Amino acid sequence: MHHTLSIFMDDFSKTCHRAGTHNSDDLFGDAHMATSMDTPLRANAFHLSDNEKIERISKHFTEIMDILGLDLQDDSLSGTPRRVAKMYVTEIFKGLNPANKPAVTTFENTYQYRRLLVERNIPLQSTCEHHFQPIFGVAHIAYIPNGRVVGLSKLNRIVDFYGRRPQVQERLTMQIATDLKKVLKTDDVAVYIDARHMCVQARGVQHHGASTITSEYSGKFLNEQTRQEFLMAIHSQMPGQ
Numbered sequence: 001m002h003h004t005l006s007i008f009m010d011d012f013s014k015t016c017h018r019a020g021t022h023n024s025d026d027l028f029g030d031a032h033m034a035t036s037m038d039t040p041l042r043a044n045a046f047h048l049s050d051n052e053k054i055e056r057i058s059k060h061f062t063e064i065m066d067i068l069g070l071d072l073q074d075d076s077l078s079g080t081p082r083r084v085a086k087m088y089v090t091e092i093f094k095g096l097n098p099a100n101k102p103a104v105t106t107f108e109n110t111y112q113y114r115r116l117l118v119e120r121n122i123p124l125q126s127t128c129e130h131h132f133q134p135i136f137g138v139a140h141i142a143y144i145p146n147g148r149v150v151g152l153s154k155l156n157r158i159v160d161f162y163g164r165r166p167q168v169q170e171r172l173t174m175q176i177a178t179d180l181k182k183v184l185k186t187d188d189v190a191v192y193i194d195a196r197h198m199c200v201q202a203r204g205v206q207h208h209g210a211s212t213i214t215s216e217y218s219g220k221f222l223n224e225q226t227r228q229e230f231l232m233a234i235h236s237q238m239p240g241q
Contacts, residue, residue: 037174039096039165046097050089057085092127095164102157104183106148116226118142119155120234128199129166137195137211140234143180144188144220158183169195169214177216187219190230 048056061081062072070077094100119141126135139159162175177191192215201208220226 037171037178039167039171039175041096050097053089054082054085057088058082061085091164092125093165095161096166100164101161102154104150104154104158106150106183106185109145109147109149113145113149116142116144116229116233117149118230118233119152122156122159124159124163124193124195126163126167126169126172126195127165128197129168131199131203132166133198133202135163135167135169135195135197137193139176140190140192140194140230141176141180142190142221142230142233143184143186144226146184146186146188148185150184154183155180169193169197169212173214173216177218181218188221189216189218190221190227191216192231192234 058081061084065072065077065081072078072081120138122139122141124135124137124139127133128135141155141159158179159176162172162179173191173193177189180189180191181187192213194211194213196209196211200206200210217227221230
């Protein structure tokens with residue numbers, strides 16, 4: 001994968017040079033470029049406390065609102081900068097801070113369950129890192145237990161942790177899969193995400209109803225039969241639906 005990415009980036013750089021530009025947006029507009037699996041963070045990303053971040057973001061957002069011409073003396077708007085700052089730090093971007101990573105405890109697989117385990121329709125909320133617009137969707141996770149199993153709610157918490165940061169869906173999918181493999185000590189993991197991006201629906205092309213699907217398979221899920229069993233499970237309807 002990294003070799004393929006390297007070849008792509010080399011070709012992309014040559015194309016930019018021939019086109020007389022080094023800006024990918026000039027060629028591809030809103031196209032999502034491949035990025036590292038790690039969320040891009042500065043080395044000193046956490047030298048400020050949450051309260052310090054809230055104070056600084058509040059001041060900057062006050063300036064943004066002022067530039068837009070909004071009357072910050074209005075009762076409805078006066079508290080908005082701090083509300084937005086608090087929301088950024090303690091809610092929608094709280095997954096940036098490793099201190100907020102959920103503690104995941106695994107248990108010995110004493111009952112020797114060796115078949116597919118699927119947690120489907122996990123609510124997903126994230127934010128597009130290109131336009132800071134919301135992403136809403138669902139994640140489906142599966143693994144085949146090895147020596148350890150995990151509480152089902154922990155799977156949901158892992159999805160939520162990696163979602164609560166500026167993201168591209170491709171990276172989000174791989175981050176969830178990589179963490180699950182580390183926690184469960186197995187490569188037999190599958191992640192499938194179906195999400196709607198407000199940067200597509202609320203701006204730009206404004207195509208309502210469009211959704212993006214990404215998936216990551218490893219271990220036994222690279223086998224066609226196992227992968228199809230997973231896909232059938234997540235797409236099947238519950239009785240009464």
